[in-house]
Amino acid sequence: xxxxxxxxxxxxxCAVERTMSLIDGKxxxxxxxxxxxxxxxxxxxxRLIPSxxxxxxxxxxxxxxxxxxxxxxxxAQVPPRVEYTLSARGRSLEPVLLAMKEWGDANxxxxxxxxx
Amino acid sequence: xxxxxxxxxxxxxCAVERTMSLIDGKxxxxxxxxxxxxxxxxxxxxRLIPSxxxxxxxxxxxxxxxxxxxxxxxxAQVPPRVEYTLSARGRSLEPVLLAMKEWGDANxxxxxxxxx
DNA sequence: CGGGATCCGTCGCGATACTG
DNA sequence: CAGTATCGCGACGGATCCCG
Numbered sequence: 407x408x409x410x411x412x413x414x415x416x417x418x419x420c421a422v423e424r425t426m427s428l429i430d431g432k433x434x435x436x437x438x439x440x441x442x443x444x445x446x447x448x449x450x451x452x453r454l455i456p457s458x459x460x461x462x463x464x465x466x467x468x469x470x471x472x473x474x475x476x477x478x479x480x481x482a483q484v485p486p487r488v489e490y491t492l493s494a495r496g497r498s499l500e501p502v503l504l505a506m507k508e509w510g511d512a513n514x515x516x517x518x519x520x521x522x
Numbered sequence: 523x524x525x526x527x528x529x530x531x532x533x534x535x536c537a538v539e540r541t542m543s544l545i546d547g548k549x550x551x552x553x554x555x556x557x558x559x560x561x562x563x564x565x566x567x568x569r570l571i572p573s574x575x576x577x578x579x580x581x582x583x584x585x586x587x588x589x590x591x592x593x594x595x596x597x598a599q600v601p602p603r604v605e606y607t608l609s610a611r612g613r614s615l616e617p618v619l620l621a622m623k624e625w626g627d628a629n630x631x632x633x634x635x636x637x638x
Numbered sequence: 639c640g641g642g643a644t645c646c647g648t649c650g651c652g653a654t655a656c657t658g
Numbered sequence: 659c660a661g662t663a664t665c666g667c668g669a670c671g672g673a674t675c676c677c678g
Contacts, residue, residue, distance in 0.1 A: 420552065420555065420623070420626070421622075421623050421624075421625075421626025421627045422551050422552060422619060422622050422626055423551065423626075424626050424630045425622040425623070425625050425626035425629075425630065426545075426551050426622065429622075430546065431650085432650080435539065435542050436536065436538060439538045447659085448660050452660095459651080459653075460661070461652075461653085461654095461662085462651060462652075464660080464661060465650095465651085480660095483659095485659055485660095486658080486659045486660050486661080488659080488660060488661085495629060498625065498628070498629060501625070502618070502621040502622050505618040506537075506545075507537050507538045507541070508537075508617075509537075509614065509615060509617070510536070510537025510538055510540050513611060513614060514537060514540045514541065547670085548670080563640090564639075564640050565639070575671080575672060575673075576640080577641090577642090577673085577674095578670090578671060578672075580641060581670095581671085596640095599639095600639095601639050601640095602639045602640050602641080602678080603639075603640085604639085604641085
């Protein structure tokens with residue numbers, strides 16, 4: 407699903423599809439999910455999601471911010487400090503994220519269910 | 523999110539991520555969503571999702587089948603007839619899909635919310 | 639009708655290096 | 659610490675033609 411957060415208003419159809427377009431991107435859901443636990447700094451996110459590169463993390467965070475799902479707060483300090491928090495809109499995604507987590511736990515437990 | 527339904531068991535982290543890997547692909551959620559309404563034939567799906575090409579529809583259907591989310595039934599007839607139905611596992615995704623639809627309806631109504 | 643095969647463009651994403 | 663810049667690969671996805 408390409409071109410996240412670059413929706414052409416007239417094209418998209420159903421709400422499900424439009425919702426997906428905000429959530430896609432290889433790392434967004436995990437970022438959102440981690441942020442459910444509260445505000446996190448850039449490198450805290452990196453540690454929580456080891457396999458993401460900082461380039462992609464930056465990119466995904468920017469898109470999430472552009473979509474109004476997270477809030478980016480910069481503190482003008484000597485050691486830079488940037489915090490990311492879910493916006494009200496982002497927090498409203500919680501049911502979706504939790505539904506996905508529960509489904510994953512239930513249907514992908516360990517490594518079963520790989521046989522069809 | 524590349525390589526759908528080609529998960530490397532050791533890599534993926536949380537359940538949310540693994541769930542996403544089954545749902546990604548530009549058309550899967552819409553297909554699943556449409557199938558919530560009941561069994562559909564190939565061209566019925568095409569008509570319901572006009573912007574998908576048959577190549578991609580075929581491809582996505584194959585992946586969904588490989589992931590055990592849908593069931594493909596072929597009737598050996600003169601005019602070929604292939605039906606797609608949600609599997610039990612696929613149907614169990616309903617809460618997730620509905621959560622996404624509701625969120626979309628609530629937060630993306632018409633075209634507002636585009637300003638941050 | 640329901641595909642499969644092939645060709646090809648695009649862009650998502652990773653690796654690496656540099657900066658205020 | 660929190661980025662930005664550049665480079666390149668390969669998956670994703672569209673178009674077109676062919677088949678049982």
